[in-house]
Amino acid sequence: MAGRVFPEDPLELARTVRDWLARTAPMADRLVATPRAVIAPHAGLPVCGAVMAGAWSATRDAAPDRIVLLAAAPMPDFTGIAVPVHHGAIEIPGKKLRIDRDACRALIRSGRAHGREAAFEAQPGIDAHLPFARFLHPRVPVVPLVVGQVAPARIAAVIDRLDRLPGQTLFVLSSDLGRAGTAAEARRLQARTAALIETGQGARLTPDAASGALVLAGWQGSQAGQGCRALRLGHAVTHPKGGGPVSGHGAWAVYPPQGALLPDGLSEVLLDVARRAVGSGLSRGTAPHMRPDSYALPLRTLMASAVTLTAGGTCIGSAATLTPHLPLVADVAGNAARAALRDPRATGRAPDPQALGIEIDLLGPATPLEMPDEAALLARLVPGETGLALSDAGRHAMLLPSAWAELDDPQLFVAALRRKAGLPPDHWSATQQIRLLHAERLVAPAEALPVAA
Missing domain, CATH: 3.40.830.10 (LigB-like)
Incomplete structure (x- = not known):
């Protein structure tokens, strides 16, 4: 050739x-x-x-x-x-x-x-x-x-x-x-x-x-x-x-499913996008307009994300997408704005931007699990590394790998996921859909958020 x-x-x-x-x-x-x-x-x-x-x-x-x-x-x-x-x-x-x-x-x-x-x-x-x-x-x-x-x-x-x-x-x-x-x-x-x-x-x-x-x-x-x-x-x-x-x-x-993903410097860009989206939401009540094509190619990868807002070390708002359908930079901006505007924990509280921390989880493709019983499901979990998403009877919930910080036992982890979905802690059915999650977490400490012009 x-x-x-x-x-x-x-x-x-x-x-x-x-x-x-x-x-x-x-x-x-x-x-x-x-x-x-x-x-x-x-x-x-x-x-x-x-x-x-x-x-x-x-x-x-x-x-x-x-x-x-x-x-x-x-x-x-x-x-x-x-x-x-x-x-x-x-x-x-x-x-x-x-x-x-x-x-x-x-x-x-x-x-x-x-x-x-x-x-x-x-x-x-x-x-x-x-x-x-x-x-x-x-x-x-x-x-x-x-x-x-x-x-x-x-x-x-x-x-x-x-x-x-x-x-x-x-x-x-x-x-x-x-x-x-x-x-x-x-x-x-x-x-x-x-x-x-x-x-x-x-x-x-x-x-x-x-x-x-x-x-x-x-x-x-x-x-x-x-x-x-x-x-x-x-x-x-x-x-x-x-x-x-x-x-x-x-x-x-x-x-691989775990480990650092974004090229050096782009994590900071993504955290800044989230800061601006939250700042716009708090000051104007809307998410900022995004132009994904103006960002580096890796940030235009279609990827799901979750954004968590904290004040004084306590979660006051979160929003996530499980199925990727937007460029990563747009997905993060949308979730950051929703966490500030629509989460009941944040609505009406108007937290001080200077006391607000931002955490972004970059979600890899969710892997469907077909488990014969709960014992098999528990065996697939790796504390600190894997998360789960559950759908059944019109109810949905997701726990990210970061949730292991408070739930250090697989059985407690699964029970908490079911309760979050509004299901009994021992729920099991033939119609449930369970997906395994991996995520990379980016963290921005509390600091002043820019206010949209």
Whole structure:
């Protein structure tokens, strides 16, 4: 694919990759965690180099023992999952990347993949990423996988098999987004696709929306991808030089359910947004008008949140969304204003802004739980780490992981959740819906809140 997805000349290739990575370095410098996976396009350096570099830059500080490249087969009649079996390395201009042959053979022996060298001929979903892998992780072997028409559960099984290998595995999920007749249509399709990726609904993706739809569905259905959070790092639409459909491209870093998520500095931005929303609510009775497109891409990720207001160490108002449907920055602003204006504990109290503290919980995708009995439910809870959401008989309630500070026993935690929903503390029914929650908490100490102009 040299000459098509990257330059044929070794020096030009190295210079091009280095330049693209340098352009995305400011965001990479702010990242505070190492992703488990990245989602990156593969149309090639001339077409979407900036978006590709944005995804790969997130892996800059990673130290993986192997890099798994997953791409959909361009041939519609291809079935199964293919790995290379006869070659020990992949060549790009001036360099070679070692293939993890032990991992490939293990997949073949397990029956989860088969050796098929032809699947890797003219495969942009794999080839386009090789220069970045070689430049950022020169000594790390790769496990290239071409995915044909196969159930997402089989892809998930392969991902989990590789994730259980000794050491750290970095997954690169290769996918361009959909094509459309105009740039406006491409952006709308891109937004719908991004929403499914960011809200953990990869199973609903179609090849028209994302070329790697099966790969993304397999990742989100795997144990490795369960509950993971996708943070938006890049997006673009491109127009082919010779005319034709407009293509969408996006980049995401995918993080575990727990741990720091937002790049350095953006937590403060989000807390400031909440302060301003509360200040506007207290002084004007309305939430401020939000323009999400004016904020950094990670803050435009669709994500649910909860905002808690405190005065003198006591909660006086809170509001939350369980199902993500807005850009994070808009969701936080809306919840902050609702906590100040609509929570009965805050209504009419007009707390002194100088004595007001703000806590924001960033909620990852909620994981549905199907538990046979209460003992199984209690066994899934990890004090201090997991929260729960409950819906049944028209009643709803949620307890965030922070609630463990006052409820240090799983049985007490579940009983408190039921009471919050207006249900008996020992309630159990076949119609209840229980979801497991993870959250990252941001805290702003009490201070004066800005008053909206």
